Amino acid sequence: MTGPMNNIQHLIPEFERWKERYPAGFEGSLTIPCLRRIQEERGYIADSDIDELVAYLGVPRTQVDEVLGFYTMFTRTPLGHHHLQVCHNVSCSLRGADGLLKYLCGRLGIQPGETTPDGKFTVSTAECLASCGTAPMMMVNEAYHENLTPAAVDALLEELTK
Amino acid sequence: MNFPPTEQSHSLHDYRARGGYQALEKALKELQPADVTKEVLAAGLLGHGGAAFPAGRKWGVIKPNDGEDHFVCMNADEGEPGTFKDRWILEYTPHLCLEGLILASYAIGGRHAFIYIRGEFDLPFRRIQAAVDEAYEAGLLGKNILGTAYSLDVVVYRGAGSYVCGEASAMLASLEGRKGWPRNRPPRLTVKGLYQKPTVVNNVETLANVPVILNLGAVEFKKTGTPKSPGTQMISISGHIARPGVYEVEYGYSWEKFLYEDCGGMQGGKALKCIIPGGVSTKILNAQEIKGVTLDHNSAVAAGSQLGSGGMIAVAEGTCMVRLARVIQRFYHHESCGQCTPCREGMGWMERILDRIVRGEGRPEDIDRLYRISNANDGTTICSLGDSAGYACTAILDHYREEFEYYILNGRSMFD
Numbered sequence: 001m002t003g004p005m006n007n008i009q010h011l012i013p014e015f016e017r018w019k020e021r022y023p024a025g026f027e028g029s030l031t032i033p034c035l036r037r038i039q040e041e042r043g044y045i046a047d048s049d050i051d052e053l054v055a056y057l058g059v060p061r062t063q064v065d066e067v068l069g070f071y072t073m074f075t076r077t078p079l080g081h082h083h084l085q086v087c088h089n090v091s092c093s094l095r096g097a098d099g100l101l102k103y104l105c106g107r108l109g110i111q112p113g114e115t116t117p118d119g120k121f122t123v124s125t126a127e128c129l130a131s132c133g134t135a136p137m138m139m140v141n142e143a144y145h146e147n148l149t150p151a152a153v154d155a156l157l158e159e160l161t162k
Numbered sequence: 163m164n165f166p167p168t169e170q171s172h173s174l175h176d177y178r179a180r181g182g183y184q185a186l187e188k189a190l191k192e193l194q195p196a197d198v199t200k201e202v203l204a205a206g207l208l209g210h211g212g213a214a215f216p217a218g219r220k221w222g223v224i225k226p227n228d229g230e231d232h233f234v235c236m237n238a239d240e241g242e243p244g245t246f247k248d249r250w251i252l253e254y255t256p257h258l259c260l261e262g263l264i265l266a267s268y269a270i271g272g273r274h275a276f277i278y279i280r281g282e283f284d285l286p287f288r289r290i291q292a293a294v295d296e297a298y299e300a301g302l303l304g305k306n307i308l309g310t311a312y313s314l315d316v317v318v319y320r321g322a323g324s325y326v327c328g329e330a331s332a333m334l335a336s337l338e339g340r341k342g343w344p345r346n347r348p349p350r351l352t353v354k355g356l357y358q359k360p361t362v363v364n365n366v367e368t369l370a371n372v373p374v375i376l377n378l379g380a381v382e383f384k385k386t387g388t389p390k391s392p393g394t395q396m397i398s399i400s401g402h403i404a405r406p407g408v409y410e411v412e413y414g415y416s417w418e419k420f421l422y423e424d425c426g427g428m429q430g431g432k433a434l435k436c437i438i439p440g441g442v443s444t445k446i447l448n449a450q451e452i453k454g455v456t457l458d459h460n461s462a463v464a465a466g467s468q469l470g471s472g473g474m475i476a477v478a479e480g481t482c483m484v485r486l487a488r489v490i491q492r493f494y495h496h497e498s499c500g501q502c503t504p505c506r507e508g509m510g511w512m513e514r515i516l517d518r519i520v521r522g523e524g525r526p527e528d529i530d531r532l533y534r535i536s537n538a539n540d541g542t543t544i545c546s547l548g549d550s551a552g553y554a555c556t557a558i559l560d561h562y563r564e565e566f567e568y569y570i571l572n573g574r575s576m577f578d
């Protein structure tokens with residue numbers, strides 16, 4: 001289907017089911033879960049998604065804009081197919097995160113924050129992801145990869161480019 | 163948490179086999195809400211999110227039968243660098259904290275409760291969501307729990323990437339679907355919290371202790387730990403340690419024994435340089451300063467720091483503290499919500515100073531400047547992110563000033 005107001009309509013039955021466990025009057029609370037769900041499908045949030053969500057939840061548009069700007073997990077533009085986020089906080093850096101990040105960027109030929117020209121990989125840095133005991137680590141889309149070494153990075157990249 | 167984590171230890175079946183939900187059954191059928199609070203208060207349960215505020219006192223502020231809505235919100239935002247114990251509970255025994263959440267909600271007369279879990283967590287989220295679903299199916303959640311008059315709905319709410327949302331008031335703003343800005347108190351959250359209703363926010367581990375207390379009774383519970391810190395503390399240890407991981411220790415346990423015996427000492431047999439005791443928000447202590455110190459709140463405070471969230475990071479000799487300070491400052495600058503001027507501007511300024519020192523372009527006046535900026539944050543910000551960030555840096559300066567001076571003078575680290 002195409003058209004301006006039907007990007008998120010198919011998700012509304014699911015959103016309606018969520019409401020059952022919230023107290024009445026908590027519609028605004030659904031802003032973050034709905035945005036997460038929309039982004040899960042498309043990979044980013046488009047302008048038309050915001051229009052539709054504002055219409056559905058009845059929240060002010062500024063609230064949605066604020067939320068999108070505040071939380072690091074929301075993106076307004078598409079990222080690479082695989083988003084590699086390397087933690088560079090204290091425990092990970094004590095166990096070699098900086099070297100690992102350099103190695104990864106070297107292999108892909110990009111800098112943190114960039115996407116490979118084929119759109120396959122985006123590399124970013126992340127703050128502590130509560131995986132400090134198995135440092136260094138990175139997140140690949142939703143999944144944690146822990147106790148990383150250059151060899152493990154090689155194996156992972158090979159797996160992901162298959 | 164005395165059980166072996168297995169492939170199935172997170173399931174309702176296994177949790178029940180460990181005695182799970184007996185405390186809930188007993189409370190709903192035999193105890194009044196106020197009795198539950200009384201027991202938790204008598205047990206002296208302290209908050210495990212970092213500030214060690216007595217849970218029973220927090221709950222006691224709320225009148226369960228005043229006809230208002232009340233909420234309990236489980237804080238599963240675990241973002242403090244070095245801390246990964248809540249993740250362990252969520253992955254291996256999610257029903258334990260869920261049972262605690264139901265008990266806390268019963269105690270304060272709550273009809274709805276929330277589990278706020280950090281947005282990046284995937285497996286912990288799936289485990290706690292599955293536990294909630296199982297509980298609904300088994301009649302442990304929803305209408306008329308276990309055939310009693312008590313009803314409760316629980317929502318697992320996923321954050322979207324923000325450290326400051328672990329701060330209780332920021333968390334509630336986020337749960338209302340807004341950006342996570344902390345707010346000034348009073349009014350306390352127990353007076354005006356989520357949607358202006360009285361709300362209790364408790365850490366995952368705090369709630370996980372509640373079924374234990376009700377099963378054992380306060381008197382028995384207090385037999386472990388110290389008189390002022392009863393019970394146990396989960397410690398997640400990382401950094402240059404031989405055996406990193408999550409441990410549970412009785413409060414009052416010897417710190418050195420923990421490090422050198424239980425955790426196997428330092429990686430590669432190196433010497434310990436210093437330790438971050440309870441997440442990067444707590445002040446570092448060097449190897450001398452932890453001699454004879456025990457793992458409980460009073461002892462850690464007497465030694466000049468705090469046990470915080472139990473996120474311990476061991477740092478070996480030969481580590482450059484200037485670079486470590488820069489990593490910490492970069493983190494705080496990244497996470498400041500930007501609401502208070504001293505925090506927003508100060509964090510960025512401190513990061514820029516440390517950055518230029520690390521690049522070899524430091525200036526002699528930079529050390530005093532770092533102290534001055536940190537002092538400007540002290541007590542002038544809405545939440546304690548600003549304060550802690552300053553202390554974290556100045557505690558490193560207090561201990562290792564000569565490393566900063568050397569770096570500034572020579573344009574390189576003492577350890578290169």
Ligand SMILES: NC(=O)C1=CN([C@@H]2O[C@H](COP(=O)(O)OP(=O)(O)OC[C@H]3O[C@@H](n4cnc5c(N)ncnc54)[C@H](O)[C@@H]3O)[C@@H](O)[C@H]2O)C=CC1
Nearest residue numbers: 211212213215220240241242245328330352443470471546
């Ligand atoms: N676990 C983690 O990932 C992190 C933990 N932290 C820890 O958080 C701590 C600071 O937390 P804050 O919430 O700022 O501390 P706080 O001292 O403001 O509050 C502690 C708790 O006690 C409650 N409380 C205090 N007085 C009360 C009263 N009279 N009546 C009812 N309730 C009352 C507060 O609402 C809050 O829930 C630090 O010590 C730090 O270690 C910081 C960052 C992350």
Ligand SMILES: Cc1cc2nc3c(=O)[nH]c(=O)nc-3n(C[C@H](O)[C@H](O)[C@H](O)COP(=O)(O)O)c2cc1C
Nearest residue numbers: 209210211237239240241328329330364365368547
């Ligand atoms: C910046 C900041 C982040 C925090 N993050 C967390 C967190 O991730 N988890 C947590 O339990 N407490 C966190 N806290 C502490 C909470 O504000 C609150 O004190 C705690 O959840 C209360 O639970 P407790 O009494 O059971 O410890 C944070 C505090 C601050 C200032």
Ligand code: SF4
Nearest residue numbers: 501502505543545548
């Ligand atoms: S101290 Fe920093 S993080 Fe906390 S409210 Fe102020 S600006 Fe935000």
Ligand code: FES
Nearest residue numbers: 087092129131132
């Ligand atoms: S420091 Fe990297 S996961 Fe905690």
